[in-house]
Amino acid sequence: MSATIGYTRSVIAAAMLLVLAACTTTHIASMEEPAAAPMTGQTNDPAPGFDNITAGSxxxxxxxxxxxxxxxxxxxxxxxxxxxxxxxxxxxxxxxxxxxxxxxxxxxxxxxxxxxxxxxxxxxxxxxxxxxxxxxxxxxxxxxxxxxxxxxxxxxxxxxxxxxxxxxxxxxxxxxxxxx
Known part of the structure; x- marks a missing residue:
């Protein structure tokens, strides 16, 4: 009987992990942080942290x-x-x-x-x-x-x-x- 309980607990734990893995925070993160400027691989891409520089500053x-x-x-x-x-x-x-x-x-x-x-x-x-x-x-x-x-x-x-x-x-x- 204890083997069955152990097996059941393992199956429940695995199911919970699958449910958690299916959840994403992408939607929440997109509301909290602005999207990064798309990187094209060109030398004139904005440097990270410098994409909001005011022209003329x-x-x-x-x-x-x-x-x-x-x-x-x-x-x-x-x-x-x-x-x-x-x-x-x-x-x-x-x-x-x-x-x-x-x-x-x-x-x-x-x-x-x-x-x-x-x-x-x-x-x-x-x-x-x-x-x-x-x-x-x-x-x-x-x-x-x-x-x-x-x-x-x-x-x-x-x-x-x-x-x-x-x-x-x-x-x-x-x-x-x-x-x-």
Whole structure:
């Protein structure tokens, strides 16, 4: 008799599991969360968490134009990758004339502090000149070189140092102190 009770309990438990498995929470979930944007596999699909970015916002600039360009050691020459990013920035800035942009230049530790400040200023100036050549009003931009004072990472490896040789484009609603 106990074998029959054990068998009956097993059958009832299996039946309950089947009933629970047949239930779905899809309908409830669809009411609680908005549907994710369909992914097409294209490079311009929205990044997860970035599908509700307001056009013309700082987040839109960062995501769709890019805000950093990089340089080779001891150079302020724009390469094709930097120019492509600056082209995207110029297009975005020309569509959003309410924003100002501060171009902040940086360097690694491959020379004296004064040399790196001068080089980082040349990098920021090169980026600003390029943006101006693409129609961005020069009155909306200013450049500041910081040298090696604001390193992304303090490191000795070549692959790491490149992160410090950069210009960062920061959006502003008004001009800030030129020295900051």
């Amino acid at each position: 700082e987040e839109d600039f960062i995501l769709n134009a890019g805000r950093r360009i990089y340089f080779t050691q001891d150079s302020a020459t724009l390469d094709s990758v930097a120019m492509a990013t600056l082209d995207n920035q110029a297009t975005w800035l020309n569509k959003n004339p309410n924003w100002l942009v501060k171009l902040q230049g940086f360097a690694d530790d491959s020379g004296s502090a004064s040399k790196m400040v001068a080089l980082s200023q040349k990098r920021a100036d090169a980026a600003m000149a390029y943006l101006a050549s693409k129609g961005v009003d020069a009155r909306r931009m200013w450049a500041k070189g910081y040298g090696k004072d604001r390193e992304v990472r303090d490191c000795a490896e070549r692959s790491c140092k490149v992160q410090n040789r950069r210009v960062v484009s920061n959006l502003r609603t008004q001009r800030d102190d030129e020295g900051a």
